[in-house]
Amino acid sequence: MKKILLMGNPNVGKSVIFSRLTGVRVIASNYPGTTVGYTRGTMKLSGEKAEVVDVPGTYSLNPTCKAEEVAVEMCGDGDLVINVVDATNLERNLNLTLQLLKKDVPMVVALNMWDEAKHIGVTIDENKLEHLLGVPVVPTVAVTGEGIKDLVQQLPQARPGRLTYDDEERWHEIGRIVEQVQQVTHRHHTFLERLGDASINPISGIPIALVALGVTFSIIRFLGEGLIGYIFEPIFENMWAPLMMKLSAILGSGGFLHDILIGKLVAGEIDFVESMGLLTTGLFVPLAMVLPYVFAFYLILSFLEDSGYLPRLAILVDNIMHRIGLHGLAIIPMLLGLGCNVPGAMSTRILETRKERFISTTLMAICVPCAAQLAMIVGLVGRAGVRGLIQVFGTLALVWITLGYLLNRLIRGESPEIFVEIPPYRLPYLAGLSKKMWMRVSRFLREAIPFVILGVLIVNVLYTLKVIDFVGKITAPVITGILGLPREAVAALMVGFLRKDVAVGMLSPLGLDFNQLVVASVVLAMYFPCVATFVVMAKELGLRDMVLSMMIMIAATLVVGGVLNWLL
Amino acid sequence: MERVNLTMMKSGDRGTVTEINGGQRVKARLGALGIRPGAKITKKSSQLLRGPVTIGMGNTQAAIGFGMAKKIIVDLEQ
Numbered sequence: 017m018k019k020i021l022l023m024g025n026p027n028v029g030k031s032v033i034f035s036r037l038t039g040v041r042v043i044a045s046n047y048p049g050t051t052v053g054y055t056r057g058t059m060k061l062s063g064e065k066a067e068v069v070d071v072p073g074t075y076s077l078n079p080t081c082k083a084e085e086v087a088v089e090m091c092g093d094g095d096l097v098i099n100v101v102d103a104t105n106l107e108r109n110l111n112l113t114l115q116l117l118k119k120d121v122p123m124v125v126a127l128n129m130w131d132e133a134k135h136i137g138v139t140i141d142e143n144k145l146e147h148l149l150g151v152p153v154v155p156t157v158a159v160t161g162e163g164i165k166d167l168v169q170q171l172p173q174a175r176p177g178r179l180t181y182d183d184e185e186r187w188h189e190i191g192r193i194v195e196q197v198q199q200v201t202h203r204h205h206t207f208l209e210r211l212g213d214a215s216i217n218p219i220s221g222i223p224i225a226l227v228a229l230g231v232t233f234s235i236i237r238f239l240g241e242g243l244i245g246y247i248f249e250p251i252f253e254n255m256w257a258p259l260m261m262k263l264s265a266i267l268g269s270g271g272f273l274h275d276i277l278i279g280k281l282v283a284g285e286i287d288f289v290e291s292m293g294l295l296t297t298g299l300f301v302p303l304a305m306v307l308p309y310v311f312a313f314y315l316i317l318s319f320l321e322d323s324g325y326l327p328r329l330a331i332l333v334d335n336i337m338h339r340i341g342l343h344g345l346a347i348i349p350m351l352l353g354l355g356c357n358v359p360g361a362m363s364t365r366i367l368e369t370r371k372e373r374f375i376s377t378t379l380m381a382i383c384v385p386c387a388a389q390l391a392m393i394v395g396l397v398g399r400a401g402v403r404g405l406i407q408v409f410g411t412l413a414l415v416w417i418t419l420g421y422l423l424n425r426l427i428r429g430e431s432p433e434i435f436v437e438i439p440p441y442r443l444p445y446l447a448g449l450s451k452k453m454w455m456r457v458s459r460f461l462r463e464a465i466p467f468v469i470l471g472v473l474i475v476n477v478l479y480t481l482k483v484i485d486f487v488g489k490i491t492a493p494v495i496t497g498i499l500g501l502p503r504e505a506v507a508a509l510m511v512g513f514l515r516k517d518v519a520v521g522m523l524s525p526l527g528l529d530f531n532q533l534v535v536a537s538v539v540l541a542m543y544f545p546c547v548a549t550f551v552v553m554a555k556e557l558g559l560r561d562m563v564l565s566m567m568i569m570i571a572a573t574l575v576v577g578g579v580l581n582w583l584l
Numbered sequence: 585m586e587r588v589n590l591t592m593m594k595s596g597d598r599g600t601v602t603e604i605n606g607g608q609r610v611k612a613r614l615g616a617l618g619i620r621p622g623a624k625i626t627k628k629s630s631q632l633l634r635g636p637v638t639i640g641m642g643n644t645q646a647a648i649g650f651g652m653a654k655k656i657i658v659d660l661e662q
């Protein structure tokens with residue numbers, strides 16, 4: 017099968033074009049470094065099936081970070097390259113194009129962002145460019161699909177370019193080409209451009225960031241609480257509960273099968289959080305406690321990603337990040353981690369050195385709870401008052417900065433400075449935004465529901481087999497002695513390997529007092545990643561660093577949990 | 585004509601890059617985005633406490649760490 021590679025600078029629209037060509041959904045966002053690994057799909061090329069690969073963006077064929085390394089490695093084994101070029105930045109993009117031409121693979125150039133180029137007064141003579149480069153050039157607007165058909169039609173005409181030049185003379189050659197094909201007409205600054213300037217100017221940028229943060233929190237809370245209070249809880253309480261009570265009666269209000277499916281009745285009623293049955297807690301936790309917050313969080317995150325705000329935020333926080341051995345861009349793995357630690361860990365590939373990747377992955381795994389876990393903490397601890405939430409998240413933030421400071425001192429290696437392209441602000445396309453939301457929410461449902469149900473099942477089995485009693489006894493010195501929690505809390509820690517949201521939910525029937533609840537929430541967030549994160553971390557960090565990271569994790573949990581228990 | 589490094593420029597100043605005062609790696613990284621001798625740039629902003637400097641170059645904007653920005657030597661446009 018022929019292999020078609022989508023290559024180009026970061027943030028030029030490769031992933032959107034990939035989705036258009038193959039129908040395979042991938043995440044596209046308005047910041048450089050969205051794609052950090054490759055995704056494969058297929059399309060028809062002259063009647064035959066061909067493989068298409070979405071590749072991370074790179075500015076040149078000399079990689080500077082892990083994501084770019086992936087791109088450059090890929091570059092060798094394509095039968096055909098679609099070089100995606102940002103028409104609004106022709107000169108910079110041609111730098112890679114000319115390097116690719118030297119590789120002598122059949123190539124087609126997609127002049128993407130054609131709409132924006134027109135909008136800002138850039139006109140490019142695509143025929144002349146085609147003539148100069150010696151490969152087909154097709155203007156496209158990936159987000160609307162304009163020109164994609166032409167692109168597909170031109171693929172069979174792909175050919176190695178005929179441009180020859182000296183490497184030293186590359187920029188000179190680019191200048192010569194741009195001069196011949198591009199015309200720029202003057203135009204006034206747009207509102208979005210002015211907003212762009214204002215949000216990187218420290219005097220206006222920091223207030224803008226604070227407002228954005230405040231608005232983000234309010235919207236997530238409003239949406240999350242609203243969906244739970246007005247939609248999901250009423251559905252479960254008024255419609256599902258009566259049904260389950262009937263089933264409970266049919267099953268004889270007790271016994272093994274009853275306990276597995278319905279769980280334990282609390283005062284003769286189903287308690288969706290505490291009963292721990294597959295059909296009660298197993299459905300209620302992912303759907304009515306977690307999903308609303310996951311939805312709200314991803315809505316805001318996707319909007320921020322598509323608007324182009326994230327790289328600007330990275331610049332504003334750059335200074336703080338340097339204290340912990342990172343630079344501003346490391347805010348991106350942290351933010352993605354708040355949704356799910358798995359993409360968070362992957363996105364550390366946009367950082368340049370091993371030291372940065374180690375620190376950011378470790379800090380994220382320890383101090384950044386995912387949306388599912390967050391929702392459960394808000395649900396359980398928040399019930400008892402806002403103070404608990406402040407204690408839990410305040411502690412995690414404090415650990416993040418302290419541990420980061422220490423790691424920066426202890427871990428050898430380089431922490432380079434930030435160097436990042438800042439994309440223009442864009443109004444998110446509704447179609448793109450909703451596609452991304454759908455991808456993320458459906459992925460959550462596909463993974464959460466089976467795993468939560470499995471978690472609930474395992475809890476039941478472990479209790480029945482008295483495994484939890486046994487492990488509880490062994491670990492009592494740590495769980496009770498250091499952390500001040502009841503022995504049974506060990507069950508939550510065991511299930512936490514599988515799913516952290518279920519684990520937090522398991523704290524509910526233990527009758528913890530307020531302070532114990534705070535300690536337990538912090539410990540559950542910190543002590544170990546869930547299995548999915550664990551696998552990705554091991555792959556990204558390698559065995560040695562993974563073991564080191566785990567040791568730091570466990571040590572930090574014991575210290576922080578112990579101190580918290582002693583303080584409260 | 586006044587010759588300064590990027591961190592000394594004021595927001596809104598324009599100039600032409602004359603030299604990158606660093607090793608091969610820095611030159612390659614900056615060069616990949618087109619920041620090289622001869623490039624015309626505008627300084628957009630700088631962050632407090634020796635934070636990153638933002639520049640505009642055609643339609644590209646980029647943020648550059650303070651240390652790296654110091655290595656970029658610019659002839660100011662009057």
Ligand SMILES: Nc1nc2c(ncn2[C@@H]2O[C@H](COP(=O)(O)OP(=O)(O)OP(=O)(O)O)[C@@H](O)[C@H]2O)c(=O)[nH]1
Pocket residue numbers: 024025026027028029030031032033043044045046047048049050051052071072073074128129130131132156157158159160322442445448
């Ligand atoms: N206006 C406009 N926006 C576009 C076009 N193509 C892509 N975009 C937007 O540009 C941004 C970047 O698109 P991606 O497909 O993620 O870019 P990429 O090249 O895959 O980026 P990396 O994975 O970071 O290398 C997204 O916000 C898209 O919605 C286009 O033709 N016109």
Ligand SMILES: [Mg+2]
Pocket residue numbers: 030031032043044050051071072073
């Ligand atoms: Mg991409």
